[in-house]
Amino acid sequence: MPINKLFTSFDKYLPLDAEEREELRTRVTERKIKRRQFILQESDVCKHYTFVAEGCFKKFQVDDKGVQHNLQFAAEGDWIMEIDSFYSDKPSRVYIEAIEPSIILQIKKPDLFYLFTHNPKFDRNFRVIMENRFVELENRILQAISSTAEERYLSFINQYPHLFQRLPSTQIASYLGITPEFLSKVRNNIAKK
Amino acid sequence: MPINKLFTSFDKYLPLDAEEREELRTRVTERKIKRRQFILQESDVCKHYTFVAEGCFKKFQVDDKGVQHNLQFAAEGDWIMEIDSFYSDKPSRVYIEAIEPSIILQIKKPDLFYLFTHNPKFDRNFRVIMENRFVELENRILQAISSTAEERYLSFINQYPHLFQRLPSTQIASYLGITPEFLSKVRNNIAKK
DNA sequence: ACTATATTAAGGATATTTCTTAAACTCGTT
């Protein structure tokens, strides 16, 4: 059951008791998403926090030349949303698209706020989720400003083996901030060693 | 008074009432820090959340060649810490150093946890602080993977004019992930236009 | 299951961006 994956995901932090699970369950909507389907498009407002129960998504921005830049991948157990748009109702500058057929659980803002104000445990859990993502992002920044493309690629493989297997390397290149052609060369160099 | 800047900083989110301010005040320590003084060194454990009331800090990592990479600047009203080390008691991989004579307010982990568990407003406020930082970091990632050095520099000036004035460009170069020599060339190109 | 179509990967040639190294030059401080 998709909802159980959501419950389990809180066990790392402050696990939810039966009542809290029920509170959460009634405020969450389950959706099946097809490959290539968008759950958020540029200039729309991001209306949900999305939990990925099955499948995989990418969040990306498109520049003026039409090139996509991957900001995040989200697979089973990950959250994905455009926070800025979600909280401030600004139009989103990013897209969120399914890379695989997926099952997600979504919470709308009023429901999330209800959980936050009604039970501090939700504030707590989402604070910790944010903090963990924050650590990941700072590491990625460090890589971006201090490492070569080869180092970043090896580190990606190492840190996200489950993504490395599933994603075409063109998507990984976009995440690393290099062209697919150059990633191909990097892989070639690594193979030669 | 430094502590008032801390109180004021919460006004953007959920402002603190008199009692909550008192709870916070008694758990915070004020310190004067000299220029070049470190408040966190590599391999030490990060013991505090630090709020900058006056002055400016940088957080950086040193690579195997001895080169510094600036992960964050924190000026008046900003928070700075090594979250990963703080929560998990792991040795820090970064340094935090004063760039100017500064006044800071620090909270130790037990005190912060006390605030979190005794009043949900603190969980809430620190969740929102994290979310805001998160948005900043995602923007920085986007820049790093999609923009040239010149674009990143112009965008830094635009986004952080107060830092741009105060920081030597060698520090900004390190933050942008380029060498000081190359930043000099970039500035030269911009000036020519 | 089976083409037609689209996507992905690889390679080569060349251009651009950025780094490295080293030297000279400022400017405020000792």
Next chain:
DNA sequence: AACGAGTTTAAGAAATATCCTTAATATAGT
């Protein structure tokens, strides 16, 4: 007067992008 940190310049080298071609795979529709 000397020092040290910050800045600039320049030349060659390394990293990465661009553009293009071809081959291999995957996907979608019938």
